[in-house]
Amino acid sequence: GGVVEDIKRRLPHYTADVKDGFHPKILASVMFLFFACLAPAVTFGGVMSIQTGGAIGAVEMIAASAACGIIYAIIAGQPLIILGGTGPVLIFTALLYQNCTDLEIPFLPTYAWVGFWTALLVVLMSVTDSSCLMRYFTRFTDEIFAALISLLFIYEAVRALASIVNKPDNPSDTALLSILLALGTFYVANQLQRIRKSRYLLPWMREFISDFGPTIALAVMTIVAFQFPTVLLDVLPAPDSFGTTTGRPWLVDPFEAPMWVRFAAIGPAIFSALLVFLEQNITGRIVNSPDHKLQRGESYHLDLGIVGILIGACSLFGLPWLRAATVRSLNHVRSLATSEEAVRGDGERHDRIIHVRENRISALAIHIMLGMSLFLLGVLKMVPMPVLYGLFLFMGVVSMKGNQLFERLSLWAMDSALYPPTHYIRRVPNRRVHLFTAIQLVCLVILWITKASVIGILFPLFIALLVPVRILLNRFFAPQHLQALDADEIPEDEETQWC
DSSP, rough: OOHHHHHHGGGGHHHHHHHHOOOOHHHHHHHHHHHHHHHHHHHHHHHHHHHHSSSSOOHHHHHHHHHHHHHHHHHHOTTOOEOOOOHHHHHHHHHHHHHHHHHHTOHHHHHHHHHOOOOOOOHHHHHGHHHHHGOOHHHHHHHHHHHHHHHHHHHHHHHHHHHHOOTTTSSSHHHHHHHHHHHHHHHHHHHHGGGGGGGOOOHHHHHHHHHHHHHHHHHHHHHHHOOOSSSOOOOOOOOSSSSOOOOOSSOGGGGGSSSHHHHHHHHHHHHHHHHHHHHHHHHHHHHGGGGGGSSSOHHHHHHHHHHHHHHHHHHHHOOOOOEOOOOHHHHHHHHHHEEEEETTTSSSSEEEEEEEEEOSSHHHHHHHHHHHHOHHHHHHTTTBBBHHHHHHHHHHHHHTOOHHHHOOOOGSSSSGGGGOOOHHHHHHHHHHHHHHHHHHHHHHHHHHHHSSSTTTHHHHHHHHHHHHHHGGGGGOHHHHHHHHTTTTOOSSHHHHHHH
């Protein structure tokens, strides 16, 4: 029933989803998101290649992102969601490879069977309307999960730059230029995005420059890097020609796995399916947040089923399993948004989305370009990696905006007499606000530690446990306080909504 209702809800808008894709803002979104999707695909693919002995690498990640992204953009209910590799998937795959090595069983055939079982379980979740369980997930959970993924992007950028600086055989000019390029990319992209609020230039010029800000930053800093030809910089790692990382056949023979493995694979598949269910649906909740002012409805059940089918297909070709990528999806929505500057009662300014150009063309074009990049690997190798690390940093920081968890954390370092008069500050005692924030921070730290530990395979279980934690808060917080702190939507008129 859920899948049918999703189709009925979204199908009438399909023509509009296509027509609304022909607009200058779409081009800006495509140019930004192409590199914003290519960079993590290459980065995660490169790390996965190391942790799987080359069985799954950057080429496989780009190929999966392109193929699955094109299919998803065409038939998914919510085309604003961007599929991609994620940190939790990387951890799960690495653990699975290690287990296969320890048990002396072939990795890719085992990976295929785990993928088949995962696909079956995810599709069953889709057709049995299990996404309805997302009603128990609230802003409390969304903020923690979004914060985790945002911090992961920032952490990966900082860690990559630190490795360049600390590499013994790297000359000092390489380290210095790498840091300058990364910070320059972040600074230029951030400043150009803010030009929308400037008093200078015509409105359409400000809009154009703001929309193309990340793309302009990437191009400018790449040109700057070319001005120092004697400085050795890491460039985008890519093979010289299209093909699998190790030269293996694209098609995996699942029957090379022992008979017992074919059935035992359902064990890790249960955790994998739970991870897919949570990542896909939580990202869907964040994208469909009322704050984004989307008008064409949700599609949790249908999209979950499509992701399940794609995972089954990827498993047969030894490709990574993709699902909704939170940071890329948020940046996609915001690159298509028209915002206005709102002023709170204390005179503090903040951005408020008034319209998002919902369409299928931007996601489709992004992934077509990703596919084309597989045949332009020589050109891609000209892009310095520090520039992409700066783009990583920009994406992580931008996706933190609007996350009330970070806003409330900043209160800890602020004079209480100067707290902004937000709806939760006026409605909830300060000590209760700080306690709620502290609980979220503890949950975030636990998730981070779990993700990076030997029990990383249990990561999806810890995400699911955020729901009972939130339910327990009903015993320690007054209902009206939780209503303000955990509101689904930020009130537009805070002066009257929470009086």
